[in-house]
Amino acid sequence: MNTRIYVPADAAARSVGADVVAEAIVAEASRRGVAIELVRNGSRGMLWLETLVEVVTGAGRVAYGPVAPEDVASLFDAGFLTGGAHPLGHGVTEQLPWLAKQDRLVFARVGVIDPLSVADWQAHGGGRGLRKALGMAPAEIVAAITKSGLRGRGGAGFPTGIKWQTVLDTPGEQKFVVANADEGDSGTFSDRMLMEGDPLSFLEGMLICGLGVGADHGYIYLRSEYPDAERVLTAAIANARAAGLLGPNVLGSGKAFDVTLRRGAGAYVCGEETALLESLEGKRGEVRFRPPLPAVAGLFGKPTALNNVVTFGSVPAILADGPEAYAARGVGRSKGTLPFQLAGNLKQGGLVELPFGVSLSELVNEYGGGTASGRPLRAVQVGGPLGAFLPNDALVLPLDYEAFAAKGAIVGHGGIVVFDDTVNMAGMARYAMEFCAIESCGKCTPCRIGSTRGVEVIDRVRAGEDREKDTALLRELCDTMTHASLCALGGMTAWPVLSALDHFPEDFGSPGAAAEGN
Amino acid sequence: MTASSTNSASVRVDAAVVRAIAAHAGEAGALLPILHDIQDTLGWLPPEVTPAVAHALNLSKAEVRGVISFYHDFRTAPPGRAVVKVCRAEACQARGSDALVAHAEAHLGVGMHHTRADGAVTLEPVYCLGNCALGPNVTVNGELAGRVSPARFDALVASVTKEGA
Ligand SMILES: Cc1cc2nc3c(=O)[nH]c(=O)nc-3n(C[C@H](O)[C@H](O)[C@H](O)COP(=O)(O)O)c2cc1C
Ligand code: SF4
Ligand code: FES
Numbered sequence: 001m002n003t004r005i006y007v008p009a010d011a012a013a014r015s016v017g018a019d020v021v022a023e024a025i026v027a028e029a030s031r032r033g034v035a036i037e038l039v040r041n042g043s044r045g046m047l048w049l050e051t052l053v054e055v056v057t058g059a060g061r062v063a064y065g066p067v068a069p070e071d072v073a074s075l076f077d078a079g080f081l082t083g084g085a086h087p088l089g090h091g092v093t094e095q096l097p098w099l100a101k102q103d104r105l106v107f108a109r110v111g112v113i114d115p116l117s118v119a120d121w122q123a124h125g126g127g128r129g130l131r132k133a134l135g136m137a138p139a140e141i142v143a144a145i146t147k148s149g150l151r152g153r154g155g156a157g158f159p160t161g162i163k164w165q166t167v168l169d170t171p172g173e174q175k176f177v178v179a180n181a182d183e184g185d186s187g188t189f190s191d192r193m194l195m196e197g198d199p200l201s202f203l204e205g206m207l208i209c210g211l212g213v214g215a216d217h218g219y220i221y222l223r224s225e226y227p228d229a230e231r232v233l234t235a236a237i238a239n240a241r242a243a244g245l246l247g248p249n250v251l252g253s254g255k256a257f258d259v260t261l262r263r264g265a266g267a268y269v270c271g272e273e274t275a276l277l278e279s280l281e282g283k284r285g286e287v288r289f290r291p292p293l294p295a296v297a298g299l300f301g302k303p304t305a306l307n308n309v310v311t312f313g314s315v316p317a318i319l320a321d322g323p324e325a326y327a328a329r330g331v332g333r334s335k336g337t338l339p340f341q342l343a344g345n346l347k348q349g350g351l352v353e354l355p356f357g358v359s360l361s362e363l364v365n366e367y368g369g370g371t372a373s374g375r376p377l378r379a380v381q382v383g384g385p386l387g388a389f390l391p392n393d394a395l396v397l398p399l400d401y402e403a404f405a406a407k408g409a410i411v412g413h414g415g416i417v418v419f420d421d422t423v424n425m426a427g428m429a430r431y432a433m434e435f436c437a438i439e440s441c442g443k444c445t446p447c448r449i450g451s452t453r454g455v456e457v458i459d460r461v462r463a464g465e466d467r468e469k470d471t472a473l474l475r476e477l478c479d480t481m482t483h484a485s486l487c488a489l490g491g492m493t494a495w496p497v498l499s500a501l502d503h504f505p506e507d508f509g510s511p512g513a514a515a516e517g518n
Numbered sequence: 519m520t521a522s523s524t525n526s527a528s529v530r531v532d533a534a535v536v537r538a539i540a541a542h543a544g545e546a547g548a549l550l551p552i553l554h555d556i557q558d559t560l561g562w563l564p565p566e567v568t569p570a571v572a573h574a575l576n577l578s579k580a581e582v583r584g585v586i587s588f589y590h591d592f593r594t595a596p597p598g599r600a601v602v603k604v605c606r607a608e609a610c611q612a613r614g615s616d617a618l619v620a621h622a623e624a625h626l627g628v629g630m631h632h633t634r635a636d637g638a639v640t641l642e643p644v645y646c647l648g649n650c651a652l653g654p655n656v657t658v659n660g661e662l663a664g665r666v667s668p669a670r671f672d673a674l675v676a677s678v679t680k681e682g683a
Contacts (some may be wrong), residue, residue, distance in 0.1 A: 012649050015664030047651040186607035189648040224554075224591050225647050227660060260545075263554055265589035268645060282549030282575075284588040300546060342651060344612030349651025372613070381608055417609045417650065428608070435607075435645065441588075 002037040003081045006054040006061070008111065009040035010196050011228040012189070013050040017068065021051045024072040032076060042197020044111035045351030046098055054093055057083035063093040098367060103329065104353045105317040105337050106190075106310060110197030116235050118243040121200045127245070129316030133208045134253045141212035142168055145315065148323035149335030153190075154180050154271070154308030155383070155412045155488075157401045163305060166295035167213040170303040177209045177218035178280070178299055178306040182264055182271035184223065185384025187343040187415030191309035193351055194339075195222075195229040198313075199236035200245070203259065205312030207250065208319055210257045213305045218259040221276050224266055233261055268385075268439035272487050273306050275441060286441045287487045308413070310339060331357035334400045334411075342368045344417035345377075361395035364418055375420040379428075379504070383412025385435050386492035388499035389428065408495065425504035430458045432496040436489060447490025450481045454497065464509045471508070474501070531566050534559040539574045549575060549585055553592055562593035598633040598640035600678040602626065603657045606643040609650030618654045619643070621668045626675065639678045 007013075007022040022038060029036045044052060044063075052065035053075070062083040064075060071088060078086040090096055104110075113120040121127065133141050146161025167175060179202070183191040194202055206218045222230055237259060240246040248256045262280060264270050270279045274288035277299050298304025314336060318326045327335045334356035340363055342349045347369035354363075364370075364380060371377050379389045388409040390397070397403055404411045419428075433454035440447045454477055460470045478494035485491040501508060538555035542548040552571060557563055563586055572582045586592045604619050619630065628634040628641050647655045652664035658674050666674065 011662055012652055012664065015649050015652060015655065015662045050652070183648060184646060186646045187609040187650045188646075189650060192648040225644065228662075262551065264591075265550055265554065266591035267589050279550065280547050282547035282585070284585055286588075343609040344650065344653075346651065385608060415609075415650070417612055419612045423612065428611075431608070431611070439645075 002035040004037045004039060004056040005081075006039050006041045006056075008043045008050065008052065009115075009228075010043035010050075010111075010193060011226070012047050012193075013043050013052070014228065016050050016066070018051040020069045021053065021067050021072065024069040025053070028072050028076050034076075034081065036081070039114050041113065042110045042115050043193060043351075044093065044099060045107065045193065045353075046096070046348070047350040048348045049090070053080075055080055055083060059083060060092045060094060063090040063096065064088045065090065098348070098350075098352075102353050103337050103355055105326070106194065106201075106313040107198070107339055107351065107353045108317070109201060110193060113198065115197055115199055115232055116239055118200065118239055118245070121198070125320070126198075126200055126316075127204060129319035130204050130207055130245070130251070132319045133211050134251060134255070136211075138168055138212050138214055141208060141319070144318060144323045145212065148318040148326040149330070149333070150311065150314055150318060150326065151334070151401065152308055153310035153314065153338065153413060154273075155185070155410070157411070160307060160311055163295050163307070164209065164213050166293065167215070167303045167305045170296050172303045174217075175213055175215035175303045176299045176305070177206050177213070177215045178277070178294075178304055179206055179218065179220040179309055179312055180271060180273065180276060180306060181220050181222040181226075181229070181309050182268075182276060183226070183309070183413070184268040184271045185386075185413050185415050187381065187417035188341050188384060188413045189343075190339040190341050190351060190414065192226055192229050194309055194313045195226070196232045199233050200240060201316055202309055202313050203236065203240055203246065205315035206259060207245070207257050208315050209305050209307070209312065211255060213303070215303075215305065216256040216258070218257065219280055219299065220259060220261045221264060221270070221280055222261060223264045223271075230261070230263060237261065267441075268435075269441045269487070269489055272489065275487075276306070277304070284441075286443050289486070310413075329355035331355075331398065331400050332402055334402065338399065338411070338414045340399065341413075341415045342418075343415060344381075345371045345373055345420045346418050347372045356400050357398050359395065360390070360397050360399065360416070363399070363416060364395060368416075368418065371418060371420045373420045373422070375422065377418060378421040378423050379419045379425060379500075381417045381419070381428075381496065382415070383410035384415055385432060386410070386488055386495060387412055388495045389425065389503060390499070391503045408499065410492075410495075425500040425507040426458065426462050426509070427507075429497045429500040429508075430455055430462075432493055432500075433458060436493040439489060441487075441489070444484065444486045444490060446481045446484040447486075447493075450477055450490065451493060453477060454481075454493075458497075458508075461508050467509055471501070528566065531560065531564050532570070535567055535570045535574075539571070549577070549582070550589075553586065557592060562596045565594075595633075598637050600639045600659055600675070601642065601657075602639055602675060602678070603642045603644040604630075605645070605647050605649075605653060605655040607646040607650075609646070610653035610655055613653035615654035618656070618666060618668065618671065622656075622671060625668075625672060626679065639675070 049065035078084040151157040270285040275285040279285040339353040436451035633640040
């Protein structure tokens with residue numbers, strides 16, 4: 001049998017040369033007359049080791065990385081096709097502590113399988129949740145999700161079962177499932193890695209949702225910054241149709257479900273669910289007033305179950321192994337696992353899936369290995385551009401929706417961005433306001449005008465002419481934005497701004513900057 | 519521009535519009551897919567696109583114009599022969615993207631949001647490319663590159679800068 005070699009085709013791996021490595025391996029094998037089978041998998045999530053090449057040996061899959069094209073000849077020389085020792089070798093992939101200590105439910109198959117092969121997916125447990133769901137009544141499916149305690153992974157943490165129940169209970173001939181694949185938060189890439197690494201499980205989650213709420217059509221709203229995910233999803237949808245997973249008769253059940261893939265157009269606010277629906281309808285991505293809830297009157301006015309990609313990705317395991325097993329993981333009201341994304345200035349950035357309750361410190365220092373620069377860590381931002389900046393002493397916090405909320409912070413989509421001591425926090429506060437100004441949908445004045453004013457006021461605080469007055473003005477402005485904005489873009493931009501001001505006053509020009517208003 | 523090249527350009531625009539509209543006929547909420555299709559073909563959305571698409575979808579020109587102007591992706595001016603984007607979002611900032619932006623502007627000889635006078639390159643910011651562990655990140659004509667040092671940046675854009683010289 002040909003030796004099988006895995007080289008990720010994940011966008012992160014490709015960004016550091018995985019395609020060239022794959023070509024070099026094929027060329028070197030043919031030059032040496034060795035028969036190999038090359039599989040382009042997703043990424044295992046150890047992104048600092050990309051390009052991570054794996055070889056299937058008698059002992060299991062053996063990892064080498066980070067492999068550059070110029071390393072390929074020496075890997076062959078070292079006998080890597082049989083797991084031979086090499087300076088880039090790490091031994092059996094699944095025994096690497098970074099991976100072995102994780103609890104992968106959503107990412108169980110990512111990096112393991114050929115993302116486009118229905119057979120490989122099924123051989124690794126894909127589709128078990130769907131088969132269970134096909135034998136259940138809609139209300140039983142929704143009840144299982146409610147029982148699991150699953151909360152939306154897109155940011156707001158709303159209980160998924162309650163949302164699905166509303167859609168199920170709302171009468172309507174036509175209902176929709178919508179996947180929010182806009183993933184606009186800096187520091188997040190779990191949606192992307194799941195869509196590229198195990199798209200069929202993501203589709204399986206949408207399918208189960210459709211069976212649960214009574215919808216026969218789904219839309220995926222994918223951000224345009226993800227062309228690789230678009231290619232993979234397009235192919236995966238075609239393969240799923242060919243295999244009878246999608247279409248008029250899902251796995252011979254007589255039930256129909258199909259999906260349409262749509263591309264966003266570069267607007268952060270279109271990640272907000274109602275702006276997303278407007279965009280899907282072909283309009284400007286402006287946030288809608290609520291009520292009605294999308295679950296009652298969503299896409300084209302129809303009842304719509306709209307969830308994040310990882311929320312859908314969490315669903316198959318809940319059905320396959322039971323809601324109890326899922327709910328047994330985590331802490332308090334934060335049940336199950338979250339794929340955390342370690343980003344920014346970290347030595348070992350990547351994706352770590354663990355039950356809620358793990359501390360920020362364990363993620364940042366143990367998994368992340370500390371700063372990439374080797375300089376002291378100064379600030380951590382969790383939950384994207386609307387998340388608070390946390391100082392070093394907040395690293396004891398457990399990742400838990402309620403524990404974070406109590407500190408004025410958010411878990412959000414689970415992105416963790418680390419900054420070393422070269423960061424200027426007044427600069428980060430300014431950027432938060434600037435980002436809000438750039439991405440505001442323009443519907444409310446406090447957000448549209450306030451954010452531009454916020455940039456100016458921060459500039460004045462930093463210039464220091466009348467720091468006390470301008471700092472007070474900044475706090476007032478933040479207060480207005482928080483209380484008079486329609487959505488969280490205007491409504492939460494104050495969090496990064498004020499947390500920077502409160503925890504790092506020295507960066508705003510004087511230690512007194514934070515005293516005001518405390 | 520000669521009359522015939524103006525003509526052939528407008529024929530090209532017409533063809534792209536007709537093809538895009540036909541491809542999405544009957545689809546609900548088809549405006550974005552149609553605009554994307556046209557821009558994928560032409561590189562931007564020339565002014566003639568607005569009335570043609572408005573007519574086909576039974577929308578007002580103002581509605582179509584409103585949608586085009588709302589989204590950062592849609593271009594109402596032709597881009598340079600190469601489009602270079604540098605990620606400016608937080609995780610890339612934490613890995614030095616501010617300095618990379620300055621380097622890019624100096625090296626390419628064009629400011630952010632601008633197209634160089636010789637038409638060789640457009641430089642733009644982008645806000646997260648989903649590669650936040652391996653920043654700073656850049657795309658050159660849509661191809662993502664991670665861990666971009668100034669030297670790697672220069673290598674990535676070598677063909678662009680050569681063309682302009
Ligand atoms: C400005 C803004 C941007 C958002 N961006 C995203 C996003 O990119 N992806 C996402 O899933 N949710 C995003 N959300 C949250 C959505 O509005 C919504 O809560 C979520 O998609 C619901 O799915 P879930 O319950 O599965 O999390 C955003 C919200 C706001 C206010
Ligand atoms: S807060 Fe900003 S983004 Fe949200 S609805 Fe208002 S203007 Fe639009
Ligand atoms: S912040 Fe630059 S890729 Fe995410």
